[in-house]
């Protein structure tokens with residue numbers, strides 16, 4: 320297996336959880352999406368090869384910490400807790416946690432989640448926030464899509480999840496909607512092993528170039544139509 324040291328040999332190993340369209344998902348046998356393309360553009364700029372491995376969301380940070388992977392790009396929200404375990408690059412996208420309900424639900428805003436059955440993806444910021452909802456029964460799923468399925472089957476009352484995958488899941492399933500009022504605003508960044516300043520600085524340089532040239536926005540616009 321590859322280790323972080325492989326970065327010196329010209330290959331970057333990225334880990335992600337490819338259950339998160341449009342940021343990362345399976346298309347035939349390939350992992351595609353915004354993060355996959357941004358990571359490829361960064362690797363190209365650094366003159367390195369890119370290998371992408373798929374794993375559970377809550378395994379991503381441990382994989383980076385142990386050196387099994389060089390970095391994770393996974394629509395990962397920057398937060399103080401994670402900063403204790405990994406170093407984040409500059410942010411590359413704005414995001415939000417939103418609430419998905421069934422059409423006609425009596426939940427009309429975040430306060431309405433009180434005392435409800437709320438589905439989340441394990442280890443995500445949605446999971447962390449749902450923990451603070453008064454009297455809510457939080458149900459954790461390995462994939463965001465599984466939480467959405469439980470909602471369509473009336474096993475839960477709402478799903479707290481990132482806005483862009485929510486938009487995809489709601490489009491693919493009739494009878495669901497996203498509430499206008501978001502739960503929280505957040506930002507995504509790539510995470511590297513704590514103290515790997517060399518890779519962090521290289522990646523920040525590449526991210527800056529991709530931002531300045533408009534290439535980064537072009538990748539996002541390819542997957543997200545306003």
Ligand code: GLN
Pocket residue numbers: 336339376393394395396397414440442443444445481
């Ligand atoms: N943005 C959320 C988080 O960082 C969810 C990311 C994901 O499920 N891939 O926790």
